[in-house]
Amino acid sequence: MERVKNAMINTVNYTKIGQKEGEKKQVTGKLMDLTLVEDGDLCVDDFDINKKLSIEEIDKIRQNIIDTMLSSNVGLVKTAHEGLHVYYNRDGYILPSNRCVKCIVLDNIEIEIFGQMLKYKEHGGMEQKELVQN
Numbered sequence: 001m002e003r004v005k006n007a008m009i010n011t012v013n014y015t016k017i018g019q020k021e022g023e024k025k026q027v028t029g030k031l032m033d034l035t036l037v038e039d040g041d042l043c044v045d046d047f048d049i050n051k052k053l054s055i056e057e058i059d060k061i062r063q064n065i066i067d068t069m070l071s072s073n074v075g076l077v078k079t080a081h082e083g084l085h086v087y088y089n090r091d092g093y094i095l096p097s098n099r100c101v102k103c104i105v106l107d108n109i110e111i112e113i114f115g116q117m118l119k120y121k122e123h124g125g126m127e128q129k130e131l132v133q134n
Contacts, residue, residue: 003037004032007035010030034098042115043088043090043114045086045112045114046083049084
C-alpha cells in the first residue's frame with residue numbers, strides 16, 4: 001500500500017471521473033491514478049468478461065484466467081461487472097502507450113492494459129494534470 005498511497009483518488013456519486021457543477025459530492029469509492037505511482041512500474045490488466053454469460057460461465061472463465069494466464073505474484077480484484085483487474089510490475093517492459101484499450105480480444109473476453117509509460121497523454125503534448133476517461 002505504501003507504493004500507491006499517494007495515487008489513490010476519491011470517486012464521487014458512483015462515477016469514475018467527472019462531476020456536474022454544483023452537484024453535491026458524496027465519496028463512493030476510490031481509483032488509482034497510475035500517473036501518481038512513484039516508481040512508474042505498476043501495470044493493470046483489465047479483463048472484461050462478456051456480461052451476457054451466466055454467472056457460472058463467468059466464474060469459470062475468471063478462474064481459467066487466474067489458473068492459466070497469471071503468475072502467482074500479482075494482485076487480483078474482482079470488478080463490479082464480474083471482470084478481473086490484475087496488478088503487477090512491468091519489470092522494465094515497455095508498453096506502446098499509457099493505455100492499450102481492447103488490445104486483446106478473445107471469445108467472451110476483452111483485455112486492456114494500463115501503465116504509466118509517459119507523463120504525457122500524447123507524445124509531445126502537455127503533461128496530463130487531470131484524469132481523463134477513455
